[in-house]
Amino acid sequence: MTTTHARTTPPMISTGEATAILPTETTAPIKVIGTEAIRETFDDLCIQQAINSRTAPGVTDVVLNPDAHCGYGAPVGCVMVSPSHVYPGPVGVDIKCSMSLLQLDVPADVIEDRKTRRALIAAICKRTPTGAGKGQRSVPNGRRVNRTLGMQAVIEGASESVCEQLGIPSNWADRCEDSFHVGHDDTRDALASRLDWLTDQRHMTNFSDKMTQLGSYGGGNHFGECEVVEIGDDDRSKSVAETFGLRDGKVAFLSHCGSRGFGHNLASGQFKALQEKFSRWNIPLPAGDRQLVYAPLGSEEANHYLDDMALGANFATVNHLLINALVLEAFQEVIPGTTGDLVYFISHNIARKEIVNNVPSWVHRKGATRAFPGGHHALVGTPFAHTGHPILLPGNPRDGSAVMVADEGAEQSCFSVNHGAGRVLGRKQAKRTLDQSTIDSELEDHDILSNCRFYPKDEAPAAYKDFNEVLASVKKAGLASEVARLKARFVIKDASKADD
DNA sequence: ATGTCC
Numbered sequence: 160m161t162t163t164h165a166r167t168t169p170p171m172i173s174t175g176e177a178t179a180i181l182p183t184e185t186t187a188p189i190k191v192i193g194t195e196a197i198r199e200t201f202d203d204l205c206i207q208q209a210i211n212s213r214t215a216p217g218v219t220d221v222v223l224n225p226d227a228h229c230g231y232g233a234p235v236g237c238v239m240v241s242p243s244h245v246y247p248g249p250v251g252v253d254i255k256c257s258m259s260l261l262q263l264d265v266p267a268d269v270i271e272d273r274k275t276r277r278a279l280i281a282a283i284c285k286r287t288p289t290g291a292g293k294g295q296r297s298v299p300n301g302r303r304v305n306r307t308l309g310m311q312a313v314i315e316g317a318s319e320s321v322c323e324q325l326g327i328p329s330n331w332a333d334r335c336e337d338s339f340h341v342g343h344d345d346t347r348d349a350l351a352s353r354l355d356w357l358t359d360q361r362h363m364t365n366f367s368d369k370m371t372q373l374g375s376y377g378g379g380n381h382f383g384e385c386e387v388v389e390i391g392d393d394d395r396s397k398s399v400a401e402t403f404g405l406r407d408g409k410v411a412f413l414s415h416c417g418s419r420g421f422g423h424n425l426a427s428g429q430f431k432a433l434q435e436k437f438s439r440w441n442i443p444l445p446a447g448d449r450q451l452v453y454a455p456l457g458s459e460e461a462n463h464y465l466d467d468m469a470l471g472a473n474f475a476t477v478n479h480l481l482i483n484a485l486v487l488e489a490f491q492e493v494i495p496g497t498t499g500d501l502v503y504f505i506s507h508n509i510a511r512k513e514i515v516n517n518v519p520s521w522v523h524r525k526g527a528t529r530a531f532p533g534g535h536h537a538l539v540g541t542p543f544a545h546t547g548h549p550i551l552l553p554g555n556p557r558d559g560s561a562v563m564v565a566d567e568g569a570e571q572s573c574f575s576v577n578h579g580a581g582r583v584l585g586r587k588q589a590k591r592t593l594d595q596s597t598i599d600s601e602l603e604d605h606d607i608l609s610n611c612r613f614y615p616k617d618e619a620p621a622a623y624k625d626f627n628e629v630l631a632s633v634k635k636a637g638l639a640s641e642v643a644r645l646k647a648r649f650v651i652k653d654a655s656k657a658d659d
Numbered sequence: 660a661t662g663t664c665c
Contacts, residue, residue: 292662
């Protein structure tokens with residue numbers, strides 16, 4: 160269901176970060192994707208952030224997705240389009256936070272045994288650590304990611320050389336939304352010189368060491384999850400699933416992570432630098448919100464941001480592919496002879512250069528997933544030219560996650576859908592109100608194992624919106640169709656703060 | 660999201 164949101168009597172809000180009085184007439188409506196039940200989940204600050212984003216300089220389109228909630232400047236769960244400006248805040252602190260899905264040839268009954276699943280959890284955790292500050296442990300072929308290889312990875316992304324050195328199958332690069340990112344001038348040289356400068360500037364902050372965190376999950380909402388694939392009964396789902404490489408009734412592995420401390424350092428450095436310049440040069444902040452600082456394309460500031468975003472994006476890309484290679488290796492250790500292939504790797508925190516309404520623009524997806532349907536010009540030459548690419552949407556362990564494919568209607572949302580269920584309880588609120596034993600026994604009832612002794616309360620299914628209602632919003636709006644559901648069998652998350 | 664303020 161789509162509606163347009165155009166407030167005539169906007170609220171005044173104070174967030175501590177921003178105080179904004181909105182103009183009484185917004186310049187153009189914000190497209191809102193959501194059923195009535197979903198629209199009730201948007202709180203005032205979330206709507207306010209969407210309006211702030213819409214009225215910010217150079218912005219031509221804003222879409223609010225059903226999973227939207229408060230973010231940094233712009234809501235998490237929105238799309239913001241500009242042909243003339245880049246906005247670091249609405250890309251976010253975790254540059255190129257993404258989803259990836261690895262399809263294995265293991266039938267579901269092979270992992271029915273809890274001991275096998277426990278062994279898989281141990282084998283995966285041994286290779287791909289979770290938690291803040293935790294770096295990579297080991298890589299295939301016994302090679303470690305040293306600083307030199309880390310630098311090559313963030314400059315080149317998933318190049319043939321980087322993949323070869325890390326034991327990443329070379330054909331996986333074809334299964335990426337973008338397997339590498341280049342600098343503001345479309346060259347790698349720009350990234351190399353920017354990295355030199357950053358390394359020199361930030362040598363006191365262990366900046367270079369963060370590159371060795373390739374192959375790790377981190378914390379928060381990041382996770383690895385073992386799934387059983389359930390392909391939809393209809394002919395289209397079966398046919399699209401075949402193109403995607405999905406295998407009904409077999410095991411798959413879904414991962415959610417981003418650019419770790421490396422991307423965080425780049426993003427927060429940009430926020431700080433731009434906020435200082437706005438202040439020094441007395442430039443008005445969009446809606447008075449310093450989280451919405453921007454840089455006009457062509458400026459030195461925009462060039463630096465685009466270079467930093469590309470470096471962070473390359474980290475996230477190699478990070479995901481390495482994790483998938485390590486997970487495959489773990490499966491092979493526990494279940495000898497296992498084979499697997501990447502289904503897709505797709506981001507939900509990135510700005511991409513795309514054509515919107517015939518205008519080349521930067522499409523900022525902040526907690527939003529690209530959704531190009533079959534026949535889209537940008538998919539020509541990819542395995543998904545005729546079907547549209549896989550859309551990977553994490554839901555929750557109880558209700559499952561989803562693989563979708565875009566429909567023609569996706570054009571109305573700037574070729575974007577949601578990025579998951581979306582938070583409905585804040586972390587503090589979830590920790591205060593949810594009951595630990597209820598969360599753990601619910602997972603136990605579904606026979607879902609975890610590396611956590613106690614599942615983090617602020618990550619419990621109840622802390623998120625109703626995933627089926629979120630998906631219904633996307634389907635009813637004609638944006639995308641469900642191809643398969645992924646049912647969790649075990650979850651790997653950062654357990655270090657679970658008992659807060 | 661993040662060695663959760665270098």
